[in-house]
Amino acid sequence: MDKPASFNLSPEKRTTLDFAFDHLAKNKSVEQIELPAGAPFGAIVVDKQSCTLCKACIGACPEAALLDSPETPALRLIERNCVQCGLCAATCPEDAITLVPRLMLGARAKEPALLNEAQPFHCIRCAKPFGTKQMVDNMLGKLSGHSMFAGAGSLRRLQMCGDCRVVDMVENKAEATIFDYPK
Numbered sequence: 001m002d003k004p005a006s007f008n009l010s011p012e013k014r015t016t017l018d019f020a021f022d023h024l025a026k027n028k029s030v031e032q033i034e035l036p037a038g039a040p041f042g043a044i045v046v047d048k049q050s051c052t053l054c055k056a057c058i059g060a061c062p063e064a065a066l067l068d069s070p071e072t073p074a075l076r077l078i079e080r081n082c083v084q085c086g087l088c089a090a091t092c093p094e095d096a097i098t099l100v101p102r103l104m105l106g107a108r109a110k111e112p113a114l115l116n117e118a119q120p121f122h123c124i125r126c127a128k129p130f131g132t133k134q135m136v137d138n139m140l141g142k143l144s145g146h147s148m149f150a151g152a153g154s155l156r157r158l159q160m161c162g163d164c165r166v167v168d169m170v171e172n173k174a175e176a177t178i179f180d181y182p183k
Contacts, residue, residue: 018080025105032104039101042084044077046115050096051075052135053118057088057097067112073132074117080109124156125164 007019035041044066053073058066065081066088068074089097120129121136139158143149149158153172157165 014080021103021105031106031108032102035101035103037099037101038084039103040083041103042082042099042101043079043104043113044082044088044115045098045100046075047094047096047098048116050094051092051116052094052138053116053132054093054135056091056093060087060091062087069117072117073120075115076112077115078110078112079104121159123161123164124159125168126161128161128163130161 118132
C-alpha cells in the first residue's frame with residue numbers, strides 16, 4: 001500500500017500540482033505523460049532551421065517558461081512553467097514554434113532545457129557581438145533587392161552594431177541628408 005502524501009497545500013496551484021505529481025510518480029518509472037491538445041502542461045519544439053533567435057517568444061511568454069542565455073545566443077525552456085498558451089508560437093515571426101502538450105515528471109521539468117543556440121554575429125567594424133549569424137544572413141537576403149539598400153555601403157551597414165552604423169552614416173559624406181532635399 002502506498003504511503004499517504006505528506007506535503008501541505010501551497011497558495012500557488014501549480015506548486016501544489018507539482019507536489020501531487022511528484023508524490024504520485026514516486027516509485028514509478030514514468031517520466032512523461034502525453035496529453036491532448038489544449039492541455040495546460042507541455043513543452044515546445046523549435047525548428048532550428050527557421051529560428052533566428054530574435055527572442056520575440058521570450059518577451060511574449062507570460063510565465064517565464066522561455067529564457068535566453070547571458071553567455072551566448074540561445075533559447076531555453078523551463079517546462080514546468082509552460083502553460084501551453086501559444087503566445088510564443090503566435091509571436092514567432094518565423095513560425096518556428098510548435099506546442100507539445102505533455103506532462104513531464106521529475107527534476108528535468110524544472111531545469112532549463114536548451115531548445116536552440118546559434119553562433120553570434122560580430123560587427124564588421126568593431127567586432128562587438130550583436131544578433132546571430134543566421135539573423136543577419138536572413139536580413140541581408142531579404143533586403144538585398146530593396147531600393148533603400150541599393151547603395152554600396154547600405155547592406156554593409158546592416159552588418160554593423162547600432163553604434164557603428166551611426167558613426168558610419170556620419171562619416172559617409174556621400175550619404176543623403178535632409179538638407180539635400182528642397183522645401
